[in-house]
Amino acid sequence: MGEEAYDAASGRVGVLQAVCHVDDLIFDHRMPGPRVAFLRPAEGGREWMTDSGNVKFPEEAKKHPDVYDGLRRE
Numbered sequence: 001m002g003e004e005a006y007d008a009a010s011g012r013v014g015v016l017q018a019v020c021h022v023d024d025l026i027f028d029h030r031m032p033g034p035r036v037a038f039l040r041p042a043e044g045g046r047e048w049m050t051d052s053g054n055v056k057f058p059e060e061a062k063k064h065p066d067v068y069d070g071l072r073r074e
Contacts, residue, residue, distance in 0.1 A: 007039060009054040014039030019052050 005016045017038040035052035
C-alpha cells in the first residue's frame with residue numbers, strides 16, 4: 001500500500017490505499033473480480049475503486065509520505 005499505481009480501466013494514476021475481497025465490502029461494488037482496489041490521487045482528492053486486475057505498477061513505484069503501513073496519516 002502507498003505505492004503509485006496505474007488504473008488501466010480509468011487511465012488514471014493514483015496511490016494504492018487498500019485491496020479488499022468483495023465479500024468484505026458492505027456496499028454494492030459491481031466489480032467483476034473477487035478483489036477491489038482503492039486508489040486516490042497523489043495530490044489529494046476523491047478516492048475511487050477498480051477491480052484489482054486493473055491495477056498496474058511502474059517498475060519503480062514511488063512511496064508517498066502521507067501513507068504509512070496502509071493507513072493515511074492525519
